[in-house]
Amino acid sequence: MIFGYETPRRRDFPISVKKIEWMSAAGKDVIQYLRDKKFVKTSYCRNPRCHRQLVWGDGTYNFDHKDNNPANNSQRNCYLVCRICHGKATKIEKRAIRGIFGEVEGYETIKRKVGYKKPKPTATKKKVTKRAPKKVASKPKKGSSVKRVRAKRSRK
Numbered sequence: 001m002i003f004g005y006e007t008p009r010r011r012d013f014p015i016s017v018k019k020i021e022w023m024s025a026a027g028k029d030v031i032q033y034l035r036d037k038k039f040v041k042t043s044y045c046r047n048p049r050c051h052r053q054l055v056w057g058d059g060t061y062n063f064d065h066k067d068n069n070p071a072n073n074s075q076r077n078c079y080l081v082c083r084i085c086h087g088k089a090t091k092i093e094k095r096a097i098r099g100i101f102g103e104v105e106g107y108e109t110i111k112r113k114v115g116y117k118k119p120k121p122t123a124t125k126k127k128v129t130k131r132a133p134k135k136v137a138s139k140p141k142k143g144s145s146v147k148r149v150r151a152k153r154s155r156k
Contacts, residue, residue: 013073014065021063021078022056047085060080062086 015020023033026043033039045052049068054061064086065072073107081089094107 025080045082050085052082
C-alpha cells in the first residue's frame, strides 16, 4: 500500500461457478447436475493441447478468466485449466515502485494474458497413386529429318 492506494485484487470465482465449469469440462450435462446434484470428482484441462485429467480438491488446477478481467466472474468467463497451462498462458512481470527520491520501495506484480494456443489442424494424408507416364508421339527434329529425306532422294 503506497500513499493509501491499494491495487485491486483479483476476485475468486464463486464455488457454484467453479462446479458448473468443472462439470462442463468433464463432458457431463450441466443441467442434469443442477437437478440431481451428483458431482463428478474428475475433470479435464480445457486447453486443447493438454487435456490433462484433474482431480477435485488436489490443487493441480486453476479457474482462469478468459478475458483477464478480474471483476468479470460470469460462467462464460470461467475456464478450467491445469496449473502448467495456466502458467504458460499468463505472463508475470514485476515493476519497481519508486519513492519520491527515486529509491525502490517495492515491486508490483503485473499479470498479462498471453493466450492458449490452439492445435494446428492436421493435414490428412492423401493416397498418392503413381501414374504411368503419358506416351507422347515424338516429333522428328527439324534439321535431321529434312537432311535424311534429301539424302535419300539424292541417292536414287
